[in-house]
Amino acid sequence: MPGLDDFMLPCLNKALFGVECPGCGMQRSVSLLIHGEFIAAYKTYPAIYALILLFLFIGLNFFFKFKNSNKIINGLAILSILIILINFVYKLTF
Template identity: 70%
Template sequence: MMPCLNKKLFGVECPGCGLQRSLDLLLQGEFLAAFKMYPAIYPIIFLILFLGSTLFIKFKHSVFLKWFFATLTAGTIIVSYLIKMYNLYN
Protein backbone atom coordinates (compact mmCIF):
# COMPACT_ATOMS: atom_id res chain seq x y z
CA MET A 1 0.00 0.00 0.00
CA MET A 2 1.12 3.53 -0.69
CA PRO A 3 1.80 5.50 2.50
CA CYS A 4 -0.16 8.67 3.20
CA LEU A 5 2.12 11.63 2.53
CA ASN A 6 0.03 13.89 4.76
CA LYS A 7 0.38 11.48 7.67
CA LYS A 8 4.13 11.09 7.12
CA LEU A 9 4.77 14.84 6.92
CA PHE A 10 2.32 16.20 9.46
CA GLY A 11 1.37 13.18 11.57
CA VAL A 12 -2.34 13.64 10.84
CA GLU A 13 -4.46 11.41 8.63
CA CYS A 14 -6.04 12.95 5.56
CA PRO A 15 -9.69 12.49 4.52
CA GLY A 16 -8.58 9.80 2.04
CA CYS A 17 -6.73 7.64 4.57
CA GLY A 18 -8.17 4.15 4.53
CA LEU A 19 -9.45 4.21 0.95
CA GLN A 20 -6.79 1.80 -0.38
CA ARG A 21 -7.24 -0.64 2.49
CA SER A 22 -11.02 -0.41 2.16
CA LEU A 23 -10.84 -1.16 -1.57
CA ASP A 24 -8.55 -4.12 -0.83
CA LEU A 25 -11.03 -5.44 1.75
CA LEU A 26 -13.86 -4.96 -0.73
CA LEU A 27 -12.04 -6.96 -3.39
CA GLN A 28 -11.52 -9.75 -0.84
CA GLY A 29 -15.26 -9.84 -0.16
CA GLU A 30 -15.06 -8.22 3.27
CA PHE A 31 -17.93 -5.78 2.67
CA LEU A 32 -18.63 -4.76 6.26
CA ALA A 33 -14.92 -4.44 7.09
CA ALA A 34 -14.48 -2.25 3.99
CA PHE A 35 -17.27 0.03 5.20
CA LYS A 36 -15.80 0.21 8.70
CA MET A 37 -12.37 1.03 7.29
CA TYR A 38 -13.64 3.82 5.02
CA PRO A 39 -17.39 4.57 5.11
CA ALA A 40 -17.31 6.57 1.88
CA ILE A 41 -16.23 3.57 -0.21
CA TYR A 42 -19.76 2.73 -1.32
CA PRO A 43 -20.84 6.28 -2.26
CA ILE A 44 -17.58 6.67 -4.21
CA ILE A 45 -18.15 3.43 -6.11
CA PHE A 46 -21.77 4.34 -6.80
CA LEU A 47 -20.75 7.80 -8.04
CA ILE A 48 -18.11 6.34 -10.35
CA LEU A 49 -20.56 3.77 -11.73
CA PHE A 50 -23.21 6.45 -12.25
CA LEU A 51 -20.78 8.81 -13.98
CA GLY A 52 -19.57 5.96 -16.19
CA SER A 53 -23.11 4.95 -17.08
CA THR A 54 -24.03 8.50 -18.11
CA LEU A 55 -21.47 8.23 -20.88
CA PHE A 56 -23.66 5.58 -22.53
CA ILE A 57 -27.16 6.14 -21.11
CA LYS A 58 -28.95 9.46 -20.97
CA PHE A 59 -30.96 10.00 -17.79
CA LYS A 60 -33.75 12.53 -17.48
CA HIS A 61 -32.32 14.37 -14.47
CA SER A 62 -28.68 13.37 -14.83
CA VAL A 63 -27.25 16.79 -13.89
CA PHE A 64 -29.24 16.85 -10.65
CA LEU A 65 -28.33 13.23 -9.90
CA LYS A 66 -24.63 13.89 -10.53
CA TRP A 67 -24.67 16.80 -8.07
CA PHE A 68 -26.68 14.80 -5.56
CA PHE A 69 -24.34 11.80 -5.62
CA ALA A 70 -21.23 14.02 -5.60
CA THR A 71 -22.58 15.94 -2.60
CA LEU A 72 -23.51 12.70 -0.84
CA THR A 73 -20.01 11.34 -1.44
CA ALA A 74 -18.27 14.52 -0.29
CA GLY A 75 -20.54 14.73 2.75
CA THR A 76 -19.80 11.13 3.69
CA ILE A 77 -16.06 11.73 3.38
CA ILE A 78 -16.20 14.88 5.50
CA VAL A 79 -18.46 13.48 8.21
CA SER A 80 -16.50 10.23 8.53
CA TYR A 81 -13.23 12.21 8.69
CA LEU A 82 -14.59 14.49 11.42
CA ILE A 83 -15.80 11.49 13.42
CA LYS A 84 -12.41 9.81 13.00
CA MET A 85 -10.58 12.94 14.18
CA TYR A 86 -12.96 13.40 17.12
CA ASN A 87 -12.45 9.79 18.24
CA LEU A 88 -8.70 10.08 17.76
CA TYR A 89 -8.29 13.09 20.02
CA ASN A 90 -10.85 12.13 22.71
Protein backbone atom coordinates in the same frame (compact mmCIF):
# COMPACT_ATOMS: atom_id res chain seq x y z
CA MET B 1 4.77 -13.39 -4.51
CA PRO B 2 3.74 -9.79 -3.74
CA GLY B 3 0.08 -9.09 -3.20
CA LEU B 4 -2.03 -6.01 -3.83
CA ASP B 5 -1.37 -4.74 -0.31
CA ASP B 6 2.36 -4.53 -1.05
CA PHE B 7 1.77 -1.77 -3.62
CA MET B 8 -0.36 0.61 -1.52
CA LEU B 9 0.84 4.19 -1.34
CA PRO B 10 1.52 5.64 2.10
CA CYS B 11 -0.35 8.77 3.15
CA LEU B 12 2.04 11.70 2.85
CA ASN B 13 -0.08 13.82 5.21
CA LYS B 14 0.04 11.14 7.90
CA ALA B 15 3.77 10.58 7.39
CA LEU B 16 4.63 14.29 7.62
CA PHE B 17 2.12 15.57 10.15
CA GLY B 18 0.89 12.45 11.96
CA VAL B 19 -2.75 13.20 11.07
CA GLU B 20 -4.85 11.16 8.68
CA CYS B 21 -6.19 12.92 5.59
CA PRO B 22 -9.81 12.65 4.38
CA GLY B 23 -8.75 9.94 1.91
CA CYS B 24 -6.95 7.72 4.42
CA GLY B 25 -8.36 4.22 4.30
CA MET B 26 -9.64 4.30 0.73
CA GLN B 27 -6.96 1.97 -0.65
CA ARG B 28 -7.42 -0.49 2.20
CA SER B 29 -11.19 -0.32 1.71
CA VAL B 30 -10.89 -1.15 -2.00
CA SER B 31 -8.56 -4.02 -1.13
CA LEU B 32 -11.10 -5.33 1.39
CA LEU B 33 -13.86 -5.08 -1.25
CA ILE B 34 -11.76 -7.09 -3.69
CA HIS B 35 -11.33 -9.75 -1.00
CA GLY B 36 -15.10 -9.81 -0.34
CA GLU B 37 -15.00 -8.20 3.10
CA PHE B 38 -17.82 -5.71 2.57
CA ILE B 39 -18.52 -4.73 6.18
CA ALA B 40 -14.82 -4.27 6.95
CA ALA B 41 -14.52 -2.10 3.81
CA TYR B 42 -17.32 0.14 5.07
CA LYS B 43 -15.79 0.37 8.54
CA THR B 44 -12.42 1.28 7.04
CA TYR B 45 -13.77 3.99 4.71
CA PRO B 46 -17.51 4.71 5.02
CA ALA B 47 -17.72 6.70 1.78
CA ILE B 48 -16.65 3.74 -0.36
CA TYR B 49 -20.16 2.69 -1.38
CA ALA B 50 -21.32 6.24 -2.15
CA LEU B 51 -18.21 6.72 -4.30
CA ILE B 52 -18.81 3.42 -6.10
CA LEU B 53 -22.40 4.49 -6.84
CA LEU B 54 -21.16 7.86 -8.10
CA PHE B 55 -18.57 6.38 -10.43
CA LEU B 56 -20.92 3.65 -11.67
CA PHE B 57 -23.57 6.21 -12.49
CA ILE B 58 -21.06 8.45 -14.26
CA GLY B 59 -19.88 5.44 -16.27
CA LEU B 60 -23.41 4.38 -17.18
CA ASN B 61 -24.33 7.95 -18.05
CA PHE B 62 -21.43 8.04 -20.49
CA PHE B 63 -23.09 5.30 -22.56
CA PHE B 64 -26.77 5.86 -21.73
CA LYS B 65 -27.92 9.42 -21.26
CA PHE B 66 -30.29 9.63 -18.29
CA LYS B 67 -32.83 12.35 -17.68
CA ASN B 68 -31.77 14.61 -14.79
CA SER B 69 -28.36 12.97 -14.73
CA ASN B 70 -26.67 16.18 -13.58
CA LYS B 71 -28.90 16.33 -10.50
CA ILE B 72 -28.21 12.69 -9.68
CA ILE B 73 -24.46 13.10 -10.13
CA ASN B 74 -24.46 16.26 -8.02
CA GLY B 75 -26.51 14.54 -5.32
CA LEU B 76 -24.20 11.52 -5.21
CA ALA B 77 -21.12 13.80 -5.18
CA ILE B 78 -22.53 15.86 -2.30
CA LEU B 79 -23.43 12.68 -0.40
CA SER B 80 -19.90 11.33 -0.91
CA ILE B 81 -18.29 14.58 0.21
CA LEU B 82 -20.50 14.79 3.29
CA ILE B 83 -19.68 11.22 4.31
CA ILE B 84 -15.96 11.86 3.77
CA LEU B 85 -16.00 15.06 5.82
CA ILE B 86 -18.10 13.60 8.65
CA ASN B 87 -15.78 10.58 8.83
CA PHE B 88 -12.72 12.87 8.80
CA VAL B 89 -14.05 15.00 11.66
CA TYR B 90 -15.01 11.84 13.56
CA LYS B 91 -11.47 10.46 13.18
CA LEU B 92 -9.98 13.74 14.40
CA THR B 93 -12.17 13.92 17.50
CA PHE B 94 -12.20 10.26 18.58
